[in-house]
Amino acid sequence: MDKDKIIEIKDLSVYINSQRLLNDINLEISKNEILLIYGPRNAGKSLLARSIVTLNEELFKNIQTTGQILFLGEDVNHIEKRYLRSEIAYSEPTFVDNINFLTLSEVFNLVLGIKPSEISHEQFILLEKLNIAHIFSNHSSLKSYESFWNWTIGDKISFIIFLSLVRNPQVFIFDSILDHLDDFMHKNIKDFLYDIKEDRSLIISTRNLSLFSDIAEKIVFLDQGEIVYKGSIEGFLLNFPL
Numbered sequence: 438m439d440k441d442k443i444i445e446i447k448d449l450s451v452y453i454n455s456q457r458l459l460n461d462i463n464l465e466i467s468k469n470e471i472l473l474i475y476g477p478r479n480a481g482k483s484l485l486a487r488s489i490v491t492l493n494e495e496l497f498k499n500i501q502t503t504g505q506i507l508f509l510g511e512d513v514n515h516i517e518k519r520y521l522r523s524e525i526a527y528s529e530p531t532f533v534d535n536i537n538f539l540t541l542s543e544v545f546n547l548v549l550g551i552k553p554s555e556i557s558h559e560q561f562i563l564l565e566k567l568n569i570a571h572i573f574s575n576h577s578s579l580k581s582y583e584s585f586w587n588w589t590i591g592d593k594i595s596f597i598i599f600l601s602l603v604r605n606p607q608v609f610i611f612d613s614i615l616d617h618l619d620d621f622m623h624k625n626i627k628d629f630l631y632d633i634k635e636d637r638s639l640i641i642s643t644r645n646l647s648l649f650s651d652i653a654e655k656i657v658f659l660d661q662g663e664i665v666y667k668g669s670i671e672g673f674l675l676n677f678p679l
């Protein structure tokens with residue numbers, strides 16, 4: 438196997454209630470690569486992204502999958518789920534809403550096993566790069582941010598990226614979650630993602646091509662469950678001028 442190949446998707450089709458929603462998907466993702474999964478609403482972006490971490494089967498009844506997905510050469514269905522999901526960090530927009538039902542201390546305890554006041558120097562630097570270190574700077578700000586209802590959406594997205602990163606996964610999947618960033622946060626997060634892609638792979642699913650096209654190496658254009666184009670961004674823009 439090519440040592441830089443992290444994920445291989447081979448002849449993947451997904452059916453729900455016998456309706457084919459992903460059709461014969463073939464795709465490879467390598468180390469140091471940012472891949473955009475681009476397409477309109479209902480194209481199948483989320484089904485494809487969740488297939489990589491075997492999540493669809495947990496969410497839907499009457500789902501059938503054919504084909505195979507390999508993570509570092511091993512079938513994802515044969516990999517222990519906890520391990521798979523620590524190596525491939527998947528995040529999507531419902532996380533931003535669901536986190537409101539926990540407190541900051543509860544999330545820290547669940548994910549990192551520490552209190553928010555116990556973060557390391559390295560973790561604080563990461564928070565600084567994500568522009569949310571002010572929340573952790575002293576006892577009174579920690580207190581006022583204990584409830585996520587007091588956080589902006591952008592700060593919550595940055596925090597979700599932080600939580601993924603401290604677990605040091607090999608692959609990040611951002612399923613439409615970055616579409617929710619405003620222009621001011623977008624530039625900072627984009628630079629940050631570009632920095633962390635070294636030795637990792639990033640998969641960004643989006644309905645907004647312009648957001649990340651300048652940092653992505655590869656694009657997959659998905660429509661009605663099929664790959665219509667895969668290759669370079671330049672090639673895509675030539676073939677599908679928007």
Ligand SMILES: Nc1ncnc2c1ncn2[C@@H]1O[C@H](COP(=O)(O)OP(=O)(O)OP(=O)(O)O)[C@@H](O)[C@H]1O
Pocket residue numbers: 453458476477478479480481482483484485497613644
């Ligand atoms: N549980 C389900 N039962 C039946 N059909 C479903 C189910 N979940 C998704 N679908 C269908 O699968 C198709 C792909 O949905 P998916 O959520 O993957 O699209 P998407 O490209 O991520 O869309 P969006 O950009 O709106 O998030 C859609 O036609 C959707 O209606």
